[in-house]
Amino acid sequence: MTEQVVVAAGPGAGPGTGAVLGYLDGRPIPRDRLDRRLDGLRRSSRAAALPVPESSEGRQLVRWVAQVILTEELCATLDAPAVDPGPLDPVAAVEYGSITAAAYEGSPAVRAAFAQVTGGVTVPEEEVRRYWEAWARPAPDxxxxxxxxxxxxxxxxxxxxxxxxxxxxxxxxxxxxxxxxxxxxxxxxxxxxxxPGALPSFEDDAPAIRAALLAAARRRTFAHWLDRSRAERLTLVEGLEHPGDPRQPDNHHKH
Incomplete structure (x- = not known):
């Protein structure tokens, strides 16, 4: 996780209870967006699977949803043309992590930002050839x-x-x-x-390899852009830190 500044929630406010969800380029994001999203989750068919609100796990859910919303807000500032590059496959979802994956799946602005940020990404042909030479094997009968x-x-x-x-x-x-x-x-x-089996053919195999390598390169580019943009442009508030931040009291994941 990229290091981010965390500021106090405000005088007299408990953890995550202030009027501000976070700051984007110094502009406050209203807390009511988070409250509405959480209320929708508590009223949905998935409510029974959610943690108790005042528990440690419940506070982690609040932090997680806050980070999803901030990711959506960050991407929306690009004002990218509406483009839908399609849903994430399981590999992409794991690579991104749950916060980015949820924002991508739930927000057209995030998907449009992905398309804009990664539109110029290419894969050198020598990389495609190198991958093929490393993995190509004759197909058996x-x-x-x-x-x-x-x-x-x-x-x-x-x-x-x-x-x-x-x-x-x-x-x-x-x-x-x-x-x-x-x-x-x-x-x-x-x-x-x-x-019958066949010897490997670069011409036959290259299109699929090229597409897979390009998709992976685009995911890396977008993930790096998000990490850098979060660190430079977002300011978190006390109680709504990243759920994986080891400094916040509800992070029980230890190595």
Missing amino acids: RWRLRHRLDGGPWQPLGPVTLEELPRAVRAGVERGETRAGDPIGEHEWTVEEII
Whole structure:
């Protein structure tokens, strides 16, 4: 987590109870935005899964929602054209962390900011080639069978490599047989197709590799932009620190 300034919530205010959610470029963000978001969560179908409001976990939820809103506000200042680059896949959600992932999924402004900030990101072709050379492997022959066990119904099996078949079936296929027994039972099969293997082809593989590397590069660029912008432009208030800040009293995650 990037270091951020935290200021007191205000005279007489308890943790996170002031009128300000945080400051963006010195401009106060009203606390009522956070209160409305929390009220909506408490009234939603997910309410039963939320922590008790006054518990340590409940205060962490308040901090988490506050950071989501501040991320949305930060991205909205770009006034980027409305563009929807699509939902996050599971890998992207893990890479971003829950706060950024929630802001991205819930706010068009965050998705538009992503598109604008990362629109010029490219991947050098030599990086695509280097990745391919490191991971390219010949594709083995694969087999498609019709298989049944102990006289039961026939089921499709495959396409699989011979190494993925039960040992008795593999040995039988290699010998051109159609029946074999093992401790599991009596196997019967018919070979329906043999799909020849192939040597790797950079021309065939490059588009998918290029797309995956570009997506990863765009995620890194956006995450770095967010970290830098949060550190430079956001001021947090006492009680609404980042939930992962080790200095706040409800952070129980220790190493």
